[in-house]
Amino acid sequence: MTGHSTGVRGSARLADPTTITVDVTTPRGAFTVTTTADVPLAAPTASAVPLLVPVAMRHGHTLRLDGAVDDTQAAGLDRVQTTLTSWYSHLGRATVDAPVVELPVDRAAGVGCFFSGGVDSFYSTLTRDERITHLIFVVGFDLAPGHPLVDTALTEVRRAAESLNKTLVVVRTDVREMSDRHGMSWGPLYHGAAMAHVAIALSDHVGTVLVPSSFVRGQTPPWGTHPDLDHHWATATSVLEHDAIEVTRPTKIARIAQDPTAMEHLRVCWQNRDGAYNCGRCEKCLRTMLALRAVGGRCRTLPHHIDSDAVGALRLTSGQARAMRRNIDAMTAAGTGTPDLLAAMQRAVDRSDRYWSRMFRAHAWVTARLPF
Incomplete structure (x- = not known):
């Protein structure tokens, strides 16, 4: 992967064991994205890539990384860009300027599931109970870090995770400032990239992360999480799986209506x-x-x-x-x-x-x- 000396530049690091910072320079200025968790994080450069690629595509620029990507991630990025440019005419292909290293696929045994406490995430958690080990709740996606309901939502998901006998991982991030600053819509485009960022950062704990589907097959519009997109964000240590694309929302609701935990904590x-x-x-x-x-x-x-x-x-x-x-x-x-x-x-x-x-x-x- 080679490119030019101008465009979007990203430099990611572990500021401390539980914090990744991504220093970003774009044509619209320089700023820093910060992601923290209640467990140690990993792979700062690899986790930054999903955040930066859409930005570079939005502006038609080269993305320069101060770090290497593995060959699994490099191959997937080509498919990510092919999918996104086929959906959105305002995006162009970006060249990723970073060394590529060959690494064997070696993923942790843990399986995570993004968990907002909503219908889709409860359904995936209940129907994949034997497989899922961790639930991932992110402050900064639908609830901004300073939202007055954050503490209430955290209380509810903690109680739900305890009732379901799952390990809860709480992540806090300001990644939405990236999409907002660059005029990228959260639902149709950027939230899937943000999920990939979190999944890769948690790769020491969960090698596979389920993304509960928002839609049913045959009614799936271009969207930030999508069965044609999610798995292409994979690295040698992390992969996303789009879950329950065949299941309609009424079917999901009928299933969670039978579960006391879902009926106690649904959001x-x-x-x-x-x-x-x-x-x-x-x-x-x-x-x-x-x-x-x-x-x-x-x-x-x-x-x-x-x-x-x-x-x-x-x-x-x-x-x-x-x-x-x-x-x-x-x-x-x-x-x-x-x-x-x-x-x-x-x-x-x-x-x-x-x-x-x-x-x-x-x-x-x-x-x-x-x-x-």
């Missing part, structure tokens, strides 16, 4: 209105509450009352509308939905049907008139 909210752990009013809370109601689940951390007016106002994707129809059928059969609630759910479905019907007709009209 799905990203709006956190009025400082609530789960606000019970946002789109994600409402859809989760309805799905749990449909399968008879009762969750301590979500309100038991569901606001029918808020449900009726939901804007659903076509996939969410299909799930809502199934919930209507299940709640009707079980007698768990009031007439007002069922009517509100049907209004949301009908609105979705009308919207997507218009979109499909418009697409067909435009396509029929294209000159090819």
Whole structure:
């Protein structure tokens, strides 16, 4: 891997046994990314690479590293860039200027799973129970380091990990400053790279880390974590595995609804209105509450009352509308939905049907008139 003397430059080091710092110089200035954990960290240069490659691609520059990468990582980066450039036209290929060393694949026996306390991570943890040894909770991904709910979230995941008999690893990082500074969207692009950074940094403890899937196969958009992407961030000591891509969200909810630990500690909210752990009013809370109601689940951390007016106002994707129809059928059969609630759910479905019907007709009209 060779390149030029300009562009993005990164220098990573262990500031102390539990802290990695990455000094970054880009066309937009110099700054430092810091990641800490409650266990010793490893592989500072290798763990910095996923953070830096998208930045270099964003600006069409060479990435110069003050350290070597192993041959597994070097090969994977070519595939990472091929995938990302096929998805996003604003990204260009970057040349990585760093020595490449040949290392045998030698990964720790531990298996980690990223664990936010949400539906996807609870499902992966419960269904991969015999395999998973560690749960990884990251402060600085969906909850910023100074967010007032950090302590509450940590208390909940610690209790969940203890109940599930898993070792919890808590990581704190400011990597989102990297994506924000360079105009890279967190969900569609950068959060998968940030997960790879954390997984590689923890490679002395977990050689394989599961990434719970956000989507189901066939409905998977370009996204920062993806079955075509995650495993290409591998190094000789670390590999990511995209988990449960074949499983729909209703199926996941039906499974976790049977588990007392999940129903005691579930966290799905990203709006956190009025400082609530789960606000019970946002789109994600409402859809989760309805799905749990449909399968008879009762969750301590979500309100038991569901606001029918808020449900009726939901804007659903076509996939969410299909799930809502199934919930209507299940709640009707079980007698768990009031007439007002069922009517509100049907209004949301009908609105979705009308919207997507218009979109499909418009697409067909435009396509029929294209000159090819």
